[in-house]
Amino acid sequence: MNKIIVESPGRINLIGEHVDYNGGSVLPAAIDKKIIIEFNSIEGNECSIESVTVGKSFKLNLEKISKSTIQWENYIIGVLHNLIVLKKRKIGAFNCKITSNLPIGAGISSSSSLICGLISGLNYLNNLKLGSDEIVDMVSSVEHNFIGLMGGIMDQFTIVNGKKNNLILLDCQNRKFEYISSNFNPYKIILINTNVEHNLADSSYNQRVKECEEALGIINKNENNYKYLVDVELNILNKFKDSMNSRVYNRAKFVIEENKRTHDSSVEISKSNINEFGKLMYQSHKGLRKLYEVSCEELDFLVDFSKSKKEVIGSRMMGGGFGGCTINLIRDDYVDDFISSVSKAYLKKFNIEPSPLFVNIGDGVTIKTT
Numbered sequence: 001m002n003k004i005i006v007e008s009p010g011r012i013n014l015i016g017e018h019v020d021y022n023g024g025s026v027l028p029a030a031i032d033k034k035i036i037i038e039f040n041s042i043e044g045n046e047c048s049i050e051s052v053t054v055g056k057s058f059k060l061n062l063e064k065i066s067k068s069t070i071q072w073e074n075y076i077i078g079v080l081h082n083l084i085v086l087k088k089r090k091i092g093a094f095n096c097k098i099t100s101n102l103p104i105g106a107g108i109s110s111s112s113s114l115i116c117g118l119i120s121g122l123n124y125l126n127n128l129k130l131g132s133d134e135i136v137d138m139v140s141s142v143e144h145n146f147i148g149l150m151g152g153i154m155d156q157f158t159i160v161n162g163k164k165n166n167l168i169l170l171d172c173q174n175r176k177f178e179y180i181s182s183n184f185n186p187y188k189i190i191l192i193n194t195n196v197e198h199n200l201a202d203s204s205y206n207q208r209v210k211e212c213e214e215a216l217g218i219i220n221k222n223e224n225n226y227k228y229l230v231d232v233e234l235n236i237l238n239k240f241k242d243s244m245n246s247r248v249y250n251r252a253k254f255v256i257e258e259n260k261r262t263h264d265s266s267v268e269i270s271k272s273n274i275n276e277f278g279k280l281m282y283q284s285h286k287g288l289r290k291l292y293e294v295s296c297e298e299l300d301f302l303v304d305f306s307k308s309k310k311e312v313i314g315s316r317m318m319g320g321g322f323g324g325c326t327i328n329l330i331r332d333d334y335v336d337d338f339i340s341s342v343s344k345a346y347l348k349k350f351n352i353e354p355s356p357l358f359v360n361i362g363d364g365v366t367i368k369t370t
């Protein structure tokens with residue numbers, strides 16, 4: 001019997017939100033909060049899957065792969081469907097146990113982390129020889145076709161390629177990337193979880209993807225032939241302002257501006273201009289709130305609260321939005337005070353305790369053999 005332990009991290013994103021599926025650049029990193037999957041290969045066709053995280057388990061037969069009505073089961077079934085039915089790969093039976101210290105629905109990519117971990121583990125156990133790019137593509141395919149979330153590649157790319165103490169400056173158009181030191185001394189990266197997860201998040205996310213496609217379609221209708229929205233200059237977009245409704249125009253404007261902010265941020269960070277980078281984080285939040293409309297009252301409250309504290313150099317909502325976390329750069333001698341004051345104010349306003357999340361920047365997926 002073969003036993004392996006896969007550790008699959010979550011991810012943060014410093015800047016470059018909702019640009020990955022528009023061919024833009026992002027600045028994410030893998031974190032030391034993870035999903036841990038213990039695999040045991042066994043004889044036969046019948047697999048047992050247990051998730052300690054959701055407190056449920058189920059059995060499945062490798063010769064009868066079909067979609068479940070229970071969404072969390074579809075993460076596992078989707079991976080097997082992709083490998084066995086679509087890719088015609090031979091997968092041996094296994095038992096697996098999933099545990100996690102990665103909060104679900106917090107915008108730190110617990111779902112991509114789970115799918116990445118499952119594929120990486122099965123890749124190892126079955127000697128499939130899948131490379132990182134293939135794993136990234138497979139995660140996307142499971143998310144798009146099985147889970148129904150039309151996300152970009154930021155999460156899976158980061159989870160596979162993360163490197164301790166480094167951010168990844170990734171161009172999602174061509175997957176060119178470079179590692180950038182994540183040292184923001186004397187500022188620390190702290191996440192604050194709103195502990196709210198708004199309904200409709202998935203469908204609203206997919207709606208944003210469609211709105212961006214609509215904008216690009218209108219721009220390309222006549223003489224233009226842009227492949228990605230981020231390649232459109234703002235002055236070109238403005239020529240089409242009257243041909244699209246204001247909502248679609250705002251989405252496109254945000255995407256073009258946010259992509260520029262990622263590039264500006266990498267320059268500022270490389271010159272250790274944390275102050276300037278912090279301003280870009282606040283601008284990013286403003287765009288996500290007003291133009292892209294993926295924020296919510298709770299996230300806005302946390303960011304506005306941070307703005308009044310000079311020790312918080314930057315703050316914004318992170319990930320898909322509609323709830324989840326803010327990412328903050330806080331001077332290290334002020335972290336405790338900040339957490340205590342923001343928690344009190346948030347509790348008073350919403351009657352919900354927010355949760356601070358202390359994250360270190362870690363490696364991508366790792367596999368341990370025992």
Ligand code: GLA
Binds near residue numbers: 016018109155321
């Ligand atoms: C989710 C998606 C990513 C990305 C972010 C927003 O995490 O999975 O692909 O679009 O939202 O930046």
